[in-house]
Amino acid sequence: MNKNGKSFNAYFIAILILLFATFAISLMGEKDDSYTKAELVNDLKEGNVSQAVIQPNNETPTGAVRVTLKDGQIRVVYVSDVKDAETLLAQYHIDPVMKNVPKENWFISSMLPMLIVLIIGVFFFVMMNAQNAGGGGGKMANFGKSRARLSIGDGKITLKEVAGLKEEKEELEEIVEFLKEPAKFTKVGARIPKGVLLEGPPGTGKTLLAKAIAGEANVPFFSISGSDFVEMFVGVGASRVRDLFQDAKKNSPCIVFIDEIDAVARRRGTGMGGGHDEREQTLNQLLVEMDGFGVNEGIIVMAATNRVDILDPAILRPGRFDRKISVGAPDVGGREDILKLHARNKPLSDDVDLKQIAQTTAGFTGADLENLLNEAAIIAAKEDRNYIRQEDIKKAFVKVGIGSEKKSRIISDQEKKITAYHEAGHAILFHVLPDMDPVYTVSIIPTGVGAAGYTMPLPERDDMFRTKNRMKQDIMVSLGGRIAEELIFGSDDITTGASSDIKKATKVARKMVTRFGMSENIGVINYDDDDDEVFIGRDLAHTRSHSEAVAGAIDEEVKGIIDECYRKAKEKIEEHMDILHSCAALLIEKEKITRDEFEALFEKEKGDVAED
Numbered sequence: 001m002n003k004n005g006k007s008f009n010a011y012f013i014a015i016l017i018l019l020f021a022t023f024a025i026s027l028m029g030e031k032d033d034s035y036t037k038a039e040l041v042n043d044l045k046e047g048n049v050s051q052a053v054i055q056p057n058n059e060t061p062t063g064a065v066r067v068t069l070k071d072g073q074i075r076v077v078y079v080s081d082v083k084d085a086e087t088l089l090a091q092y093h094i095d096p097v098m099k100n101v102p103k104e105n106w107f108i109s110s111m112l113p114m115l116i117v118l119i120i121g122v123f124f125f126v127m128m129n130a131q132n133a134g135g136g137g138g139k140m141a142n143f144g145k146s147r148a149r150l151s152i153g154d155g156k157i158t159l160k161e162v163a164g165l166k167e168e169k170e171e172l173e174e175i176v177e178f179l180k181e182p183a184k185f186t187k188v189g190a191r192i193p194k195g196v197l198l199e200g201p202p203g204t205g206k207t208l209l210a211k212a213i214a215g216e217a218n219v220p221f222f223s224i225s226g227s228d229f230v231e232m233f234v235g236v237g238a239s240r241v242r243d244l245f246q247d248a249k250k251n252s253p254c255i256v257f258i259d260e261i262d263a264v265a266r267r268r269g270t271g272m273g274g275g276h277d278e279r280e281q282t283l284n285q286l287l288v289e290m291d292g293f294g295v296n297e298g299i300i301v302m303a304a305t306n307r308v309d310i311l312d313p314a315i316l317r318p319g320r321f322d323r324k325i326s327v328g329a330p331d332v333g334g335r336e337d338i339l340k341l342h343a344r345n346k347p348l349s350d351d352v353d354l355k356q357i358a359q360t361t362a363g364f365t366g367a368d369l370e371n372l373l374n375e376a377a378i379i380a381a382k383e384d385r386n387y388i389r390q391e392d393i394k395k396a397f398v399k400v401g402i403g404s405e406k407k408s409r410i411i412s413d414q415e416k417k418i419t420a421y422h423e424a425g426h427a428i429l430f431h432v433l434p435d436m437d438p439v440y441t442v443s444i445i446p447t448g449v450g451a452a453g454y455t456m457p458l459p460e461r462d463d464m465f466r467t468k469n470r471m472k473q474d475i476m477v478s479l480g481g482r483i484a485e486e487l488i489f490g491s492d493d494i495t496t497g498a499s500s501d502i503k504k505a506t507k508v509a510r511k512m513v514t515r516f517g518m519s520e521n522i523g524v525i526n527y528d529d530d531d532d533e534v535f536i537g538r539d540l541a542h543t544r545s546h547s548e549a550v551a552g553a554i555d556e557e558v559k560g561i562i563d564e565c566y567r568k569a570k571e572k573i574e575e576h577m578d579i580l581h582s583c584a585a586l587l588i589e590k591e592k593i594t595r596d597e598f599e600a601l602f603e604k605e606k607g608d609v610a611e612d
């Protein structure tokens with residue numbers, strides 16, 4: 001314990017020094033409240049400005065305008081042309097003081113290197129100490145102890161730090177309420193979920209969201225990463241889980257956060273050979289702990305993963321992670337909010353258009369956007385500028401985009417347009433076909449699993465049987481994406497994006513013929529040998545129980561059904577070309593539209609017809 005305390009102190013000092021350094025550096029940079037040009041114009045109009053200083057940069061004509069307001073506040077706005085600024089000020093009869101192009105700052109040239117050397121020196125000193133304190137026997141003795149990091153929610157990271165993700169935040173609101181005041185819920189016998197699983201691609205803000213919940217509710221936050229559990233000695237992971245929950249129980253209400261839970265909670269029994277024993281034990285212990293505490297003990301277990309598909313189903317059972325929240329890549333609006341948030345402490349030139357950047361970064365996650373602005377800041381710093389220009393962000397864009405091609409592919413306007421028409425095609429058929437569920441969302445935000453977009457129906461009924469008609473409509477909806485592409489771009493420019501749609505349509509059609517006896521000529525006989533059993537090499541070992549002739553007839557029937565559905569679906573879409581265009585346009589603008597927004601398009605069409 002003593003040893004721990006000592007190393008804790010050492011870290012504390014290191015952090016203090018770092019903080020001091022950041023402070024010193026930020027003093028050096030011009031760190032007055034930044035200000036936009038629009039705000040300046042507004043203040044000028046209202047006669048709020050008493051004085052102005054124009055300071056051109058090394059690379060004229062850019063520069064900074066420092067204004068003193070009537071109430072004594074000083075504001076800085078970075079402008080792309082100081083001459084323009086001068087004219088602007090003159091219009092309002094302000095005579096600016098011109099400063100010379102700055103010579104090199106004495107502080108940067110002489111003091112900064114010394115300061116950096118000093119910081120590094122002290123940092124090393126502290127690190128050495130920390131290592132001595134924790135090394136040797138100390139490390140061994142602590143082996144089985146929970147390595148969870150505890151951070152008391154001191155309100156540092158709150159939901160304000162999480163931009164976009166509106167729906168996700170709303171869903172988590174009640175958890176915050178509960179943690180703030182558990183009694184309020186237990187009094188009326190309300191049951192609050194024990195476990196919340198955040199699921200989504202990397203960099204979308206899952207970890208951030210979990211921290212923010214703790215910060216917002218101001219409760220302790222115990223976090224551990226799944227990869228920490230995977231140790232070489234059997235039994236260590238399980239004992240860490242036990243310790244973690246023990247600590248949590250002493251500190252309730254609190255949040256236990258298990259990051260990258262897929263590292264421990266993979267489907268059991270899928271490992272090859274040995275080596276997964278340890279993981280299984282850890283997972284078992286985790287399940288035991290989660291079942292072990294009562295519903296309203298004030299512990300919320302949160303976990304994050306980007307591979308929900310490989311999780312052991314046991315983890316999703318009621319009483320465990322019974323709430324699943326998907327955290328997706330942000331839409332245009334979300335991206336703009338995230339950019340704004342991360343631009344807060346970065347001085348931007350007045351030519352920076354965050355909205356425009358948001359529009360060109362479809363598929364970027366929060367982490368990508370943060371990275372983008374950071375790269376832009378580095379580019380600005382390299383050029384000895386203390387503010388960021390649009391140009392820097394454009395350069396950073398190329399760097400970030402090409403550097404991590406697979407992660408966040410930059411989507412061209414043409415691709416976006418094709419996807420928009422494709423999804424609009426699906427959506428229209430969902431809406432106009434009688435047996436289909438209404439559309440819940442239509443999105444062209446890439447999902448990261450190979451789909452360029454999705455159209456999600458809202459299941460209204462839970463039907464046991466599907467009629468022949470309904471199955472045909474399923475096929476029509478699946479084909480709608482490709483049909484829309486063909487109608488708009490011509491049959492030479494159709495894309496490979498519809499392959500899974502085609503596969504799905506074919507599967508349904510084949511089932512109709514071989515399993516449900518819904519064809520003209522095949523009759524009511526089951527020719528479907530595939531009893532949904534999954535094992536590798538199935539297709540190789542496949543033995544058919546019917547003749548070549550029957551197989552040929554089946555193929556013909558399947559083709560007949562698909563062709564008929566294709567023709568009907570095309571007719572339906574052609575009846576609604578206006579909506580196809582307006583829906584695609586709306587998708588290109590917003591990237592994600594709701595049921596109401598989608599259905600409003602049809603209302604409008606009706607209105608237009610009535611007027612004629």
Ligand code: ADP
Nearest residue numbers: 161162163202203204205206207208366367370
């Ligand atoms: P995940 O856990 O989903 O992989 P993180 O929470 O670690 O992603 O996000 C990494 C970083 O990306 C965050 O620290 C933050 O700077 C930025 N970020 C991601 N999403 C958002 C968001 N919605 N709002 C603000 N910043 C975000």
Ligand code: MG
Nearest residue numbers: 206207259304
């Ligand atoms: Mg994370």
Ligand code: ZN
Nearest residue numbers: 422481498501
């Ligand atoms: Zn599709």
